[in-house]
Amino acid sequence: MAVGLSEPENLLPVAGVELAAISAGIKANQQDDLVLLKLEQGSCCAAVFTRNAFCAAPVIIAREHLKLASPRALLINSGNANAGTGEQGLEDARQSCALVAEVIGCEPQEVLPFSTGVIGENLPMQKLQSGIARLPGKLGADNWLLAARGIMTTDTLAKAVSSTVTVDATEVTITGIAKGAGMIRPDMATMLAFISTDATVEPDWLQQCLHAAVKISFNCITVDGDTSTNDACILTATGASGSRMLAGECDDSKQFVQVLTDVCTRLAQAIVRDGEGASKFVTIIVDSAADEAEARRVAYTIAHSPLVKTALFASDPNWGRILAAVGRAALDDLDIDTIRIFLDDVCIVSNGGRDAAYQEDMGQQVMSQDEITIRVELNRGEQQATVWTSDLSYDYVKINAEYRT
Amino acid sequence: MAVGLSEPENLLPVAGVELAAISAGIKANQQDDLVLLKLEQGSCCAAVFTRNAFCAAPVIIAREHLKLASPRALLINSGNANAGTGEQGLEDARQSCALVAEVIGCEPQEVLPFSTGVIGENLPMQKLQSGIARLPGKLGADNWLLAARGIMTTDTLAKAVSSTVTVDATEVTITGIAKGAGMIRPDMATMLAFISTDATVEPDWLQQCLHAAVKISFNCITVDGDTSTNDACILTATGASGSRMLAGECDDSKQFVQVLTDVCTRLAQAIVRDGEGASKFVTIIVDSAADEAEARRVAYTIAHSPLVKTALFASDPNWGRILAAVGRAALDDLDIDTIRIFLDDVCIVSNGGRDAAYQEDMGQQVMSQDEITIRVELNRGEQQATVWTSDLSYDYVKINAEYRT
Numbered sequence: 001m002a003v004g005l006s007e008p009e010n011l012l013p014v015a016g017v018e019l020a021a022i023s024a025g026i027k028a029n030q031q032d033d034l035v036l037l038k039l040e041q042g043s044c045c046a047a048v049f050t051r052n053a054f055c056a057a058p059v060i061i062a063r064e065h066l067k068l069a070s071p072r073a074l075l076i077n078s079g080n081a082n083a084g085t086g087e088q089g090l091e092d093a094r095q096s097c098a099l100v101a102e103v104i105g106c107e108p109q110e111v112l113p114f115s116t117g118v119i120g121e122n123l124p125m126q127k128l129q130s131g132i133a134r135l136p137g138k139l140g141a142d143n144w145l146l147a148a149r150g151i152m153t154t155d156t157l158a159k160a161v162s163s164t165v166t167v168d169a170t171e172v173t174i175t176g177i178a179k180g181a182g183m184i185r186p187d188m189a190t191m192l193a194f195i196s197t198d199a200t201v202e203p204d205w206l207q208q209c210l211h212a213a214v215k216i217s218f219n220c221i222t223v224d225g226d227t228s229t230n231d232a233c234i235l236t237a238t239g240a241s242g243s244r245m246l247a248g249e250c251d252d253s254k255q256f257v258q259v260l261t262d263v264c265t266r267l268a269q270a271i272v273r274d275g276e277g278a279s280k281f282v283t284i285i286v287d288s289a290a291d292e293a294e295a296r297r298v299a300y301t302i303a304h305s306p307l308v309k310t311a312l313f314a315s316d317p318n319w320g321r322i323l324a325a326v327g328r329a330a331l332d333d334l335d336i337d338t339i340r341i342f343l344d345d346v347c348i349v350s351n352g353g354r355d356a357a358y359q360e361d362m363g364q365q366v367m368s369q370d371e372i373t374i375r376v377e378l379n380r381g382e383q384q385a386t387v388w389t390s391d392l393s394y395d396y397v398k399i400n401a402e403y404r405t
Numbered sequence: 406m407a408v409g410l411s412e413p414e415n416l417l418p419v420a421g422v423e424l425a426a427i428s429a430g431i432k433a434n435q436q437d438d439l440v441l442l443k444l445e446q447g448s449c450c451a452a453v454f455t456r457n458a459f460c461a462a463p464v465i466i467a468r469e470h471l472k473l474a475s476p477r478a479l480l481i482n483s484g485n486a487n488a489g490t491g492e493q494g495l496e497d498a499r500q501s502c503a504l505v506a507e508v509i510g511c512e513p514q515e516v517l518p519f520s521t522g523v524i525g526e527n528l529p530m531q532k533l534q535s536g537i538a539r540l541p542g543k544l545g546a547d548n549w550l551l552a553a554r555g556i557m558t559t560d561t562l563a564k565a566v567s568s569t570v571t572v573d574a575t576e577v578t579i580t581g582i583a584k585g586a587g588m589i590r591p592d593m594a595t596m597l598a599f600i601s602t603d604a605t606v607e608p609d610w611l612q613q614c615l616h617a618a619v620k621i622s623f624n625c626i627t628v629d630g631d632t633s634t635n636d637a638c639i640l641t642a643t644g645a646s647g648s649r650m651l652a653g654e655c656d657d658s659k660q661f662v663q664v665l666t667d668v669c670t671r672l673a674q675a676i677v678r679d680g681e682g683a684s685k686f687v688t689i690i691v692d693s694a695a696d697e698a699e700a701r702r703v704a705y706t707i708a709h710s711p712l713v714k715t716a717l718f719a720s721d722p723n724w725g726r727i728l729a730a731v732g733r734a735a736l737d738d739l740d741i742d743t744i745r746i747f748l749d750d751v752c753i754v755s756n757g758g759r760d761a762a763y764q765e766d767m768g769q770q771v772m773s774q775d776e777i778t779i780r781v782e783l784n785r786g787e788q789q790a791t792v793w794t795s796d797l798s799y800d801y802v803k804i805n806a807e808y809r810t
Contacts, residue, residue, distance in 0.1 A: 051733075052729060052732040052733045053731075053732040053733070053739040053741055054728050054729055054731065054732025054733075054757070055732075084754075084757065084758040084759060085758055086756060086758045089758075119725035119729075120724070120725050120758060120759050306711070306797075306801070307805055310805035310806045311805070311806070313802065313806050314805075314806035314807060316806070319489075319525070320489055320524030320525050323489060324457060324459055326458075326459065327457040327458040327460075328456075328457045328458070328459075331458065336458055351491055352459070352489065352491055353490055353491045353494075353525060354489060354525050392711075393802065394799055394802050396711070396802075397715055397718065397798065397801075397802055400711070400712055400715035400716070400719075401715045401716070401721070402719060
């Protein structure tokens, strides 16, 4: 029951990128579960990974390979996270890269491995081996939607976005896919995003562009506060558009980062819209904070409160729960009387309690919508933060309680 | 469906303490909702309050009065939290104290007010006024169970505990009551505990004893991670046993604190056992930590993880979720390979993954019980922490989604 999300449309190929997706039999349901993203020689790559100390074997190997070479291919399997698998898991991830290198003709360290699915089980290497052999014959530039579907686990909809931007009179394309329906899928380990562009971008600058975009997109979403063992976001730039090289601050770079951020934001929001059991898409804005850190802390405290989340599920304009969450966000010298809280444009809290002009039916009207904005004015400074989240429903409990049964 | 909790039994009166409970009509259901605890002259009092910046009017007034005088009476109403009520709320709390002072013959600042219930509505002062007038006629030393029931909101069972300890050949009694079923009851604002002893204790030392006991009892429980606007724990000592005065470290003090801690722990655990929608009572022990702070951080990260809590509800020995929670607790230089995790005595995780000797049915057997211990060995030092929590069930969502409907 994804909120305001439909099948991706109008996906644009990215010059220099070919994709293939097949069913290798890793998932039980015969759906595609093995994806190859092949990059033209000379492409460069930026990456950010999970900060969870318990990170999966493919994350460790991908980090290693990125230090050694610029990638020619990304191999992604769904249905098995290759996490909590010890030495065997590392060996399997390395072996997968070697198999891909053999069939496409490159070095093993030029392949990055990614896995998503059940934790604690070894990769079925025989299935991978025969699957990988079939991938090269399926490569095509128009397979972005197939790839988006091939990396899904319990996502209910594929997530993919395209956009274009002009660099010095050359139009370049940015297309990305993502998967994930909870910040962690414990058995299913979880968020992956792969974004490609045919722009020409200097490698260090590409990494900076990715950091700038991720900071205000993927790093601003939460479904349940749990972070994954397998999270990765990869940005590749093929340069195949022949555009002028972007290598630092300039108007073109600014535009490029803006469009990249927009692509990342739409993918990140798609994950929340398809969040486990989600019936609401909620934007939490905390503004006039003393610094960005406190704005984020307040926004996340609201976003993670089970009581706020169940009130959202119930369409209950329960201002006491929101105010209490602000109150426990541990801000120094917080004067609760200066805070104002809004549901969309309706002021629900001022002067430490219910706003004098507020009537319950005004809040009820806002809360009955599928998409709601909670805005907190701290009135302590100039900084702000935005976080996107979903509600806590019976279905969230059902999905996570019954996952392995 | 409280877990392993039954009606309190064998409650002992505390010399110097009388209690009364009546229905003043604040709750809609005709149950008792107004409680008076009257203390003999010369009693002293220690208190700890919520750290939520959004604290209720009675908390503000109780703190004020404690600075001015030693209390002679505590007035507690359930059904209305007097929180988020601005100036009128402060005025109502002061007025309640004045009314009590009048009927029992003391100064208003010798009365402490406490409220628990719906947030954001003013106290029904007419009902309070006529109720308070009826309280003195109902006072009795044996009314601890009535008082425990009178402070309940959506608790399913009353929570009360008695114990005794010998101070220098004099037997002294400690009896306490508590209420609360979520760390916050947003509309219902939430945990209250009142403990009395007839021991003679020097006031500053009494406060230290309370801090020591609360630190490893009430401060170690969590149902949903939300803290309340009205939390308070009050310890009063009447001295009516005629025992030697406790005023600092000594063997008798040590024993007194030990028994006080035991009383607080049993009350705190009763709150978790009666937690919103609880079907499991879970003890989380993190040991061999570098310091206590990191042990607590890991324990709370596990206790608050919606994914661990839904796995507990499902009786699913999902070690990946527990390990992933440890991994995101942000410990410096955490080596995931040195960690061991146990369900009761069953080792489920070692060397960064599923323990070699572990079989699913061993974990399943532990998880099928009502009471479960999750123990994490960090192997980084000598410190430890214990936290008690409950699971995340359909009923948790139901209770909190439907509370105001």
